[in-house]
Amino acid sequence: MNTYHDLLKEGKERLVAAGGTDQEAMLLLNELCDHKGINLYMNMEEPVDADVQTDYLEDIHRMEKGEPLGYVLGYERFYGYDFDVNENVLIPRPETEELTGQVLMISDSLLEKKDHPIVFDVATGSGAIGITVSLENKDLDVYASDISKEALEVAHHNNEKLRGSVVFVQGDMLDPFIDRNMHCDLLVSNPPYIPRNEKMDHSVVDYEPNVALFGGDDGLYFYRKIFEKADQVLNPGGIMAFEMGWDQGKRLKDLASHYFPDAEVSVLQDINGKDRILIVETKKKTIKKETQDDSKK
Structure with missing residues (x-):
């Protein structure tokens, strides 16, 4: 079974190949884990939660096509507050x-x-x-x-x-x-x-x-x-x-x-x-x- 480290590695490789950045791949996975109460940094070598994996790969696909991270997540952090955003x-x-x-x-x-x-x-x-x-x-x-x-x-x-x-x-x-x-x-x-x-x-x-x-x-x-x-x-x-x-x-x-x-x-x-x-x-x-x-x- 994939670990969080494996999943992150795949996300980074796909985004960089599409013109994105390592940081975006990391931010996305960290946010998805945070919503599930998972500390990504403490669980890098643990098996991936199935829902997190599904959501992450779907979101990576959207970002490969050029959709900004803020729209994929549905919010952007600004001055310490999470502002919902859309198109x-x-x-x-x-x-x-x-x-x-x-x-x-x-x-x-x-x-x-x-x-x-x-x-x-x-x-x-x-x-x-x-x-x-x-x-x-x-x-x-x-x-x-x-x-x-x-x-x-x-x-x-x-x-x-x-x-x-x-x-x-x-x-x-x-x-x-x-x-x-x-x-x-x-x-x-x-x-x-x-x-x-x-x-x-x-x-x-x-x-x-x-x-x-x-x-x-x-x-x-x-x-x-x-x-x-x-x-x-x-x-x-x-x-x-x-x-x-x-x-x-x-x-x-x-x-x-x-x-x-x-x-x-x-x-x-x-x-x-x-x-x-x-x-x-x-x-x-x-x-x-x-x-x-x-x-x-």
């Missing part, structure tokens, strides 16, 4: 955890100035950012939006499962907040920012929702949409925090400075030293429209 939402990524950490630090400074600062999570997807923020700091009032009804169903489910306190509204970017005359002290967003024609791994393009990936010809379309209407939702001195592509730092900093000439705009690097987070600290509710040439998409 209607992006799988939360480590870069977004770093954005969430920055948001929580900013929230701490806001709490020194007022009780219950209001946070908007724009284009929330699975709800990972907004729900995490609400769980990590109970003194924040968090609202989240998404244009996709299907995505909001996933976010609602995660909010209930994890006992978050987020209020969700459906609509395009800032429009649902504007329509309700709502305002915030902190706006956070991980919008679609991949340029339309950029080459992507098929496991991303074929499985994850394209509407949540691509941001126009230059990748900045949705940042423009937010900047153009941000003065309608930000309280005086409001702060915005965004995730962005590693090569978009200068362009986004220039774009934000164009719209908010009185703001303090900064670009932060991720753990790998790549530009990843844009922070816009406004001082006045001053906004400048782009010229026709600037706004080409």
Whole structure:
């Protein structure tokens, strides 16, 4: 009979041959064992549980075809919480955890100035950012939006499962907040920012929702949409925090400075030293429209 070591070896060989990694094979088996109360590392040379073996080999087959691990498992761990995911939402990524950490630090400074600062999570997807923020700091009032009804169903489910306190509204970017005359002290967003024609791994393009990936010809379309209407939702001195592509730092900093000439705009690097987070600290509710040439998409 196969041992867990034998099963893992087969999974690693098959995934690597299909373009995957050893680590994915290990993570998958560890998660399946954990659900059965089996300590994989303590039982490597023990005979494999039949159900674990069946599920593992079926899941390896799905991953050989390119399906991401998060969709195979049905959840992704984010900031210490398990967020359910499906084909209607992006799988939360480590870069977004770093954005969430920055948001929580900013929230701490806001709490020194007022009780219950209001946070908007724009284009929330699975709800990972907004729900995490609400769980990590109970003194924040968090609202989240998404244009996709299907995505909001996933976010609602995660909010209930994890006992978050987020209020969700459906609509395009800032429009649902504007329509309700709502305002915030902190706006956070991980919008679609991949340029339309950029080459992507098929496991991303074929499985994850394209509407949540691509941001126009230059990748900045949705940042423009937010900047153009941000003065309608930000309280005086409001702060915005965004995730962005590693090569978009200068362009986004220039774009934000164009719209908010009185703001303090900064670009932060991720753990790998790549530009990843844009922070816009406004001082006045001053906004400048782009010229026709600037706004080409």
